[in-house]
Amino acid sequence: MSSMHRQTKSDADDRIAVSARDVTMDFGADLPAVDNASFDVEKGTFLTILGPSGSGKTTLLRMIAGFQPPTSGVITIGGKPVDAAPPHRRSVGMVFQKLALFPHMTAAENVAFPLKMRRTDPSLIPDKVEQFLSLVKLDGYGERSPHELSGGQQQRVAIARALVFEPDLLLLDEPLAALDRKLREEMQLEFRRIQKELGVTTINVTHDQREALVVSDDIIVMNNGVIQQQSKPVGLYRSPNNLFVASFIGISTFIDGVASADGLKVGNQELPGRHAPDITAGASVRGAIRAEQIRLVGSESGAALADCEIQLAGSVEDVIFEGERLIYVVVSTALPGVKFQIFHHDPHEFDLFEPGVEVRFGWNAKDMKIFQHAAQ
Numbered sequence: 001m002s003s004m005h006r007q008t009k010s011d012a013d014d015r016i017a018v019s020a021r022d023v024t025m026d027f028g029a030d031l032p033a034v035d036n037a038s039f040d041v042e043k044g045t046f047l048t049i050l051g052p053s054g055s056g057k058t059t060l061l062r063m064i065a066g067f068q069p070p071t072s073g074v075i076t077i078g079g080k081p082v083d084a085a086p087p088h089r090r091s092v093g094m095v096f097q098k099l100a101l102f103p104h105m106t107a108a109e110n111v112a113f114p115l116k117m118r119r120t121d122p123s124l125i126p127d128k129v130e131q132f133l134s135l136v137k138l139d140g141y142g143e144r145s146p147h148e149l150s151g152g153q154q155q156r157v158a159i160a161r162a163l164v165f166e167p168d169l170l171l172l173d174e175p176l177a178a179l180d181r182k183l184r185e186e187m188q189l190e191f192r193r194i195q196k197e198l199g200v201t202t203i204n205v206t207h208d209q210r211e212a213l214v215v216s217d218d219i220i221v222m223n224n225g226v227i228q229q230q231s232k233p234v235g236l237y238r239s240p241n242n243l244f245v246a247s248f249i250g251i252s253t254f255i256d257g258v259a260s261a262d263g264l265k266v267g268n269q270e271l272p273g274r275h276a277p278d279i280t281a282g283a284s285v286r287g288a289i290r291a292e293q294i295r296l297v298g299s300e301s302g303a304a305l306a307d308c309e310i311q312l313a314g315s316v317e318d319v320i321f322e323g324e325r326l327i328y329v330v331v332s333t334a335l336p337g338v339k340f341q342i343f344h345h346d347p348h349e350f351d352l353f354e355p356g357v358e359v360r361f362g363w364n365a366k367d368m369k370i371f372q373h374a375a376q
């Protein structure tokens, strides 16, 4: 019995590439930069650490890289403490926003550099370099200097350089932040393709929620140095743990009130919704409804809202054109002060409602998530 138990445990340990236990980094400011972080990263997965500026993402990544010892707690890579080996011996590849290529070396020499540092047999180096330039779709670019490459191509060389020695772990600190949006989105898919092709465990840091949702198998959301939630992208989007995660990811309308038995009360209005687990009746709460969960119709049209459990009349206050979608900002005298944000994706109906037009809108009770909220 006990040997079976040990077996199960070691099987689980074998699947973990990186593990953090109670990791804190305190620079002596009011709040620690990273506060008691514990998490596991499974082998072969792409984990993103997502959070606003100053939330502690880079500090956490630097501790994983072994650049900075934690004030307390333990980080292990492949079951061994991070500081068990000197930095150049660790099997960790890194791509940072500011980690430039060596300017006086060609692309191929840049990619060859980590192999030379690791005393790889010189006769094997050219093939390896070619293989990894090809992986990042830069066949034929090896002889170019960095200044002869575009920003996106330079980042590809940096990726090839980080991966050429086949590390156990790849660390990415906002490597795409300086690129324009279109290229950034292309490169996000490239990162995903390369990571899946090589199966290298990857930890990525970003403040871009779209990037996190697109590239990751698993996401950790941080705020004020504290891990708010670790989930797969779909779980994170659909079931945020708390108000911070609900407001950081996606676009939502928020309604403040007092918790009732199965929803929230605003004045005399009772709005049914889904309580977060820690809510007790009478607590100050905030309901959140995603912009895509609210349906909007003209004030004359009755049928389209028939299946919405909550239905309100209102008027359009503003229309925001974002190219592929519109956001209608709608107000209702039934809930003063609340600005409903409602997506509209149909390109044939883009001029449906002008500001000032009377509308009706509604949503289903299950789509309003209700969170604990300190009263203002």
Ligand SMILES: Nc1ncnc2c1ncn2[C@@H]1O[C@H](COP(=O)(O)OP(=O)(O)OP(=O)(O)O)[C@@H](O)[C@H]1O
Binding pocket: 027, 033, 051, 052, 053, 054, 055, 056, 057, 058, 059, 060, 207
């Ligand atoms: N070496 C340092 N000494 C003192 N304070 C630091 C140091 N490095 C970071 N901090 C502080 O720790 C907190 C977290 O910083 P960190 O760079 O980890 O955040 P971040 O989430 O990566 O932010 P950004 O997205 O802006 O890079 C910030 O308040 C920052 O000022």
